[in-house]
Amino acid sequence: MPAVSTPQHSSTTRAKRVRNIRSIHRGDHVEVRSGEQVYYRGEVRETAPGLGTVWIRTDDEGIRTAISVEDFTIWKVPA
Numbered sequence: 001m002p003a004v005s006t007p008q009h010s011s012t013t014r015a016k017r018v019r020n021i022r023s024i025h026r027g028d029h030v031e032v033r034s035g036e037q038v039y040y041r042g043e044v045r046e047t048a049p050g051l052g053t054v055w056i057r058t059d060d061e062g063i064r065t066a067i068s069v070e071d072f073t074i075w076k077v078p079a
Contacts, residue, residue, distance in 0.1 A: 015075040022049045024076060030056060031075040032067050039072065040065060 015031055018024055024044055032040040042056035045064060052069040067074065 015077045018074040018076050020049075021047050021052070021054055021069060021074065024054065024074065029077045029079055030054070031077055032056070032072045033075060034072050040067065041077070 018030070024030065024047060026044055026046065028044045030042065030044055031038045032042075040056060040058050041060070042058040042065070044054060045057050046055040047053070054067045054069070054074060055064055056067060057064055
């Protein structure tokens with residue numbers, strides 16, 4: 001499992017769970033969760049549906065991070 005930043009509780013109630021990463025695109029804003037905790041928030045930079053991987057640029061540190069849908073759930077946040 002990738003290293004995670006300090007977990008944050010989500011205050012976003014309008015986020016919608018992404019069940020298929022083909023439905024998100026570069027520029028979309030997402031939250032990355034495990035259970036009820038948000039581990040990352042950021043902008044989608046790239047997706048690889050065949051690998052089950054999404055790359056995001058995190059909001060807090062600006063770091064490019066690879067997210068596996070096997071380890072986390074992805075939630076699309078309205079802009």
